Amino acid sequence: MSRAFVNEDNAAAQADQPVERQVSEQPNRLTAQGLAQLQTKVAQLQQAHSTESAKGEQADKQRQADLERDLRYFNQRVQSAQVVTPATATDKVQIGSWVTFANERDEQQRIQLVGEDQADANAGLINWGSPLGRALLGAQVGDEVLWLRPVGDQLIEVVLIEPEV
Numbered sequence: 001m002s003r004a005f006v007n008e009d010n011a012a013a014q015a016d017q018p019v020e021r022q023v024s025e026q027p028n029r030l031t032a033q034g035l036a037q038l039q040t041k042v043a044q045l046q047q048a049h050s051t052e053s054a055k056g057e058q059a060d061k062q063r064q065a066d067l068e069r070d071l072r073y074f075n076q077r078v079q080s081a082q083v084v085t086p087a088t089a090t091d092k093v094q095i096g097s098w099v100t101f102a103n104e105r106d107e108q109q110r111i112q113l114v115g116e117d118q119a120d121a122n123a124g125l126i127n128w129g130s131p132l133g134r135a136l137l138g139a140q141v142g143d144e145v146l147w148l149r150p151v152g153d154q155l156i157e158v159v160l161i162e163p164e165v
Contacts, residue, residue, distance in 0.1 A: 018066050021073040026129040028080040030115025031096045031164060038078050038117055045071045077117055087164040093136045095128045096164035101136065101156045108159060113137065 030038075049067040052059050087096035093113065100110045111126045113136065119127040126133050135147045139158045147154045 018062075018069040020069060023073065023076060023080075024116055024129075026116065027082055028077060028115065028117075029082045029084050029095055029128060030118055032083050032086065034115040034118035035078070035081050035083050038074060038081065042071065042074045042078055045074060081115075090161045090163060091140060093139045093158065093161055095137075098162040098164070099136055099139075099158060100160040100162075102159050103154055103156050110160075112164070 045067055049064065049071060052064050052067060084095045087094045090097075093099050095113050095115070098110060098112045100108055102108045109124075111124045111132070113128040113133050114125045116127040116129060119125050119130070128134075128137055131148045131150075135145045135156070136158065139145050141158050141161055144155055144157045147156050
């Protein structure tokens, strides 16, 4: 067999391997709810992997490999989790706090600072390590902080801090 065919076979086999999910370098600080969501995700992935594995020769090998990759990622996230004490104080913004802030035009927005795996901007759940999260973390009511945004920096004022519900 020609060497070229062997290399093509190896390249095809490597192309079928799922690319590992990148693990963030920031500390995995999250709320208790965020940890529960991660644990639920691991259980769902384990169930899906068991179901796929039970098919034996009929199993979708690519799906199985993807599930195994995701299981490695989410298991690592659970193991590295640093659950923060629930935000009960309202004197300064911390992970878990609900924060209402206003921009220069007095438009208000309410968000909660959470861990990166729990973040969902559409639901107002913002990663504490994001530019907005870093700007707000540790701020107090009445503080003006600079939100370093890719589309341009913005000065925002903390209007209200509420505890984690």
